[in-house]
Amino acid sequence: MISLKIFLRRAALAFIVSVAPIVGAGIGPFAAAVAHADVVSSIAVKGNVRVEPATIKNYVTIKPGKPYAPAAIDESVKALFDTGLFADVTIDRRGSTLVVTVLENPIVNTVILHGNRKIKNDVLVALLTIHARDVLTDAKLKGDAQRIQDYYASQGRSTATVDPQVSKLPDNRVDVVFEIHEGGRTSIGSIVFVGNHAFSDYRLRGIILSRQHNILSWLTHKDVFDEA
Numbered sequence: 001m002i003s004l005k006i007f008l009r010r011a012a013l014a015f016i017v018s019v020a021p022i023v024g025a026g027i028g029p030f031a032a033a034v035a036h037a038d039v040v041s042s043i044a045v046k047g048n049v050r051v052e053p054a055t056i057k058n059y060v061t062i063k064p065g066k067p068y069a070p071a072a073i074d075e076s077v078k079a080l081f082d083t084g085l086f087a088d089v090t091i092d093r094r095g096s097t098l099v100v101t102v103l104e105n106p107i108v109n110t111v112i113l114h115g116n117r118k119i120k121n122d123v124l125v126a127l128l129t130i131h132a133r134d135v136l137t138d139a140k141l142k143g144d145a146q147r148i149q150d151y152y153a154s155q156g157r158s159t160a161t162v163d164p165q166v167s168k169l170p171d172n173r174v175d176v177v178f179e180i181h182e183g184g185r186t187s188i189g190s191i192v193f194v195g196n197h198a199f200s201d202y203r204l205r206g207i208i209l210s211r212q213h214n215i216l217s218w219l220t221h222k223d224v225f226d227e228a
Contacts, residue, residue: 039067041096048102049172051085059083060091062098076100084137106166106174108134115180119155124148130176141166141176148178156224159183187213187223 042064045053060076062068073091080089080102088103111130113121127147130140145162152160163179191212193201205212213223 038069039096040064040093040098043098043100046099046101047104049104050107051102051104056080056100056102060098060100064098084135087137104172105135105137106168106172108132108136108176109169109173110175112175112177113180114177116182118157118182118185119152124151124178127151136166136174136176145178148180152180152182154224156185156187157183158186158225186225188225189213 040062043057043060043062045056048056059079061079062072062076077089077091080086080100085105086102087105090101092099092101108130110132111125111128113124116124128144130136130144134140141164145164148162149160152158152162160183161181163181165177165179167175167177169175188210189212191201191205191208191210193204196204210225211223
């Protein structure tokens with residue numbers, strides 16, 4: 001009886017050993033397909049003119065032959081946008097190829113200030129981050145317009161407005177024009193204190209930076225209204 005049990009155990013073990021390679025062969029291709037479901041064999045770059053394909057691929061976190069998660073596409077798009085070189089970026093998979101399509105930001109040809117009469121060009125140009133041969137982005141354009149407007153406000157012209165305009169040229173170049181409307185100068189007509197009993201208005205006016213408009217204001221500009 002004991003020998004029969006041993007025989008059956010050996011027979012069962014032999015069966016398992018013989019079947020295992022067949023089962024493994026059936027599972028292997030399926031497992032390999034799953035493991036390679038998110039792997040590309042190559043990366044293609046389209047739409048670039050100035051920027052080299054190698055530079056663009058360097059910012060793509062997905063690498064040929066290596067598995068990647070879906071989030072890697074969003075990370076790659078963000079990394080390319082963060083360079084400031086591109087106005088638009090899309091990444092698609094076409095078969096085993098990852099296609100990166102870009103739209104490059106334009107190059108600045110010239111920067112023009114128009115409408116400024118009270119403040120000289122060299123003063124305003126020093127405020128700008130956009131210069132000839134720079135890559136133009138919306139953030140730079142809006143930021144420079146705001147800097148010009150803030151400077152006018154600090155000079156008592158809080159109603160001044162700045163309209164940034166972009167004129168397209170061939171070869172993805174642009175002229176940038178800041179159309180400035182200076183507005184009128186806002187001066188302080190009077191300074192009034194409320195609640196002061198120990199010190200007079202005259203004495204308190206003497207210790208603050210702001211001054212009321214007077215005949216010398218055109219020279220000192222201390223009557224300029226500035227919220228700061």
